[in-house]
Amino acid sequence: MASAARRGPGSVVVTGAAVLSAFGEGVGPLLAATLDGTPAFAPVRRFGVAGRRAAHAAAHPGAPVLAEELTRMVGQACDQAGLSAAQRADCPLHLAVHGDPDLPRVPEEDRPAHGSDAFADTVARRSGLSGASRAYTSACVASSTAVADAAALIARGRADRIVVAAGYLVDADQFAVFDAGRALARDGRVRPFSAGRSGLLLGDAVVAVVVESAASAARRRARPLARLAGWGRAGDAHHVCRPRPDGAGLARAITDALHRARLRPEEIGYVNAHGSGSPAGDTAESAALHRAFGDSARTVPVSSTKAVHGQALEAGALLELVVTMSALSAGKLPVNAGYLGPDPSCPLGLILDRPADAGSAYGLSLTMAFGGANTALLVGTP
Template sequence: MTEPRTRVGITGLAATSALGRGTQAQLAGALAGAAAFGPVRRFDTGRRRVTAAATLPDASSLADELAEVVSEACAGLGATERAETPLLLGLHGHPDAGRSPEATTAAFAGELAQRSGLAGVARVYTCACVSGSTAVADAAARIRSGRSERVVVAAGYLVEPDQFALFDAGRALAADGAARPFSAGRDGLLLGDAVSAVVLEPVAAREVLAEVAGWGRAGDAHHVVRPDPDGHGLARAITAALRRGRIRPDEVGYVNANASGADGDSAEAVALRRAFGAARPPVSSTKSVHGHGLEGSGLLELVITVLGLRAGKLPVNVGHLGPDPACDVDLVLDGPRRAASPYAVSVNAAFGGANTALLVRAT
C-alpha cells in the first residue's frame, strides 16, 4: 500500500526585478515580452566591453530588498507563525565581504531572519545559479517529511561591479545588449536583478497558490563551467522531479528553461528532448526579459512560472532572431500562449555541473 504523502504548497510569494516591484509587474513583463535591459547606471561601466544589464533604477540595498519581499510573501502569517518558521536563503555572499571580518553570509542571513521576525536561519545556499531552486527543493523535502511545518525561502542578487566585471572579462555577456535564449545568433547572457521570496506549507494549511509537486537534482561532473553537451545531468533532474510528482512527461504543459542566450543553450535543448521525448512541452526562458540573476534566478523564475500558470498564459521567449537547429524545442514566440496543463517545470543549471528541476501545479 502506498504511504500517504504530505503535499507541499506555495502559500505566499513576492518578487522584485528590473521588470518592477511586485508579482503583477513580473507577470506583465514576462507575458508582454518587455525586456528590461538597458545601460547600467548603478556603477561605472566605462572600461567594460558590455555596459548593459537589467537593473531596477530605484533599488536599495540587498538587505532592504530581501526584507521587503520576505515581508510581502509572509503577509498572510501571524507574528507567532513567523517566529516558528525557519529561513532558507540563496545568496552570493555578504555585500560587505572583505571589508569586515564580521561580514559573513551567515551574519547577513541571521540579520534578515531577525528583521523579518523568523525563527532563524536553517541554511544559506551559495551554490551559484541553483541556489534558490536548491533551497526550494530542500524546503519541500523538509515539509513532506514532517521535519518542518512551514519554511520561508528567499534568494537575491543585485547587479554589482565585481560579478559584472568577471562575466565581462570572460566575454560571457551579450555585446548586442539583448539576451536571446535558444536563438541563432545568440551572443551571451546579460545580468539582472532578482530578489524573491516564497512561503512553503502543507497544502492543507491555508489557501495555496500552487503545489510544489516534485523536485530533482543531479550533477554532470563534466566541466567546471561548461554543461554536459549531451544533457545527461539536467535530464536526470527533470526525470526525478516528474517521478517524485508521479506524472508523465506528456502531462507537463510548460518549461521555464535555464537558457540565457549562451553556448550552453544547445546542451539544455538536448536535455529537454532526452527528458520529455515526443512530448515536446512549450518552452521559454524568462531570463530573456529579466536577465540572469545568478543566485536569485531560480527563485524568481519559479515565481514567474507560478504566476503564468495561475493566469493561464505562458511567458514569451524574447530576442529570437531565428531557429538554431541545435536548439530544437517548442519555443513560445511572438506572444504568450494559453496554458494547456496545470503542470510546469522550472529548470536551472550552474557552474560545476549542478542541475535542478522544480515541478509545480497550479491550483
C-alpha cells in the first residue's frame, strides 16, 4: 500500500486537451483513426528524401510552424479547461520539445537565444502563461516526464495546475538520422509486436493538456476529462539506444505507477504500449509487461497506436496519453494496426481486427527512450 507521503495528498485530473496530428486538428479525428486502425503514413513531401532508405511519415498537410502550433494548442486546451486570462497568467508551462527548430541554422553568437529554455519561455509568453516554464528534451520520455513532474507537484500541493505541452514536426534532420541508423520501416508501415516488423516511422504531433488538482477543478466546476491515478519512472542504462532485453526498467516504472494508484495489475483494462515496431524494442516491452503483470500480461488488451500516427519523439508520449484518455472515455480501445502475424517473442493480448470494448476504468500509457529511460502513466475515467 502506497503511503500518503509518497503518493501525495491530492488527486490529479486533466481538464483540457488539444491535439494537432497528421489527421488534422482535434482529438476526434485522431481517436477515430486509432480505433479503425487507419494509418496516416504517406510519402514525405515536406522535404526531399531522395537517396534515403525510407520515404514515409505521418505528416500534417502544409507547412506548420512549431511555435505557432504550440501556442494554438495551449490556448485550445486552456479554453476547454475554462481557464480565465488571470488563471492562465498564474499557470506554469512544462514543454517537451526536441529544441528550437531554428537553432541549427542561426549564427553561433545568436544560439543562446534559441535554446530549449528560451523556446519554452517564448511559447509561455505567447500563450499568456506565467514566466515559470521548464523545457524537457529527454527523447521519447520527454513529455511523459513532464506530465509526471506536473502530477507530483500538484499532488503534493505545490501547484494548483500546470499546462503540459509538447511538439514535434517531422523534419529533414531527424528523418536523416533515423534513416541512417536503419531504424525506419522501408515498407511504409509500422507493425508493432508483429512478425515481419521492420522499424518505426516518424509522425507529427503538437499537444497540450491542463493538469490540475481535483480540488481546484471542483472549485471552478470544471469537468475532468480523466484522472492521473499513477505515474512511474525508471532507468536501466543498458545501452545508448538498445533497450534492456528483459524489460526490467520499464517493469519498475509500471509497478511504481500501479503502487501510486493502489491498483493491482488485473485491474488495468488497457495498455497503450510504446510499441515502436522495432524488433528489439517490442520484444523488450513484452518482457517488461510479463515481469510487471505476471499471468495477466497475456490477457490485458494491448495495442500501440504508433502504427497509426507514427513516432512523434518528444511529443509522442503526450499524444498517446490523450489517445488513452479518450479511448477509455469512449469505452472503445484502439486496434494494433499493421499486424501480419504472431511473433513468439511478444505473447501479448493484442487488440486485432476491430476495437475492443473497455472492460475497466483504468489504462496505462507506456514509453521507452534511448539511454534506457522508461515511463508509465496510469489514467482512469473521471
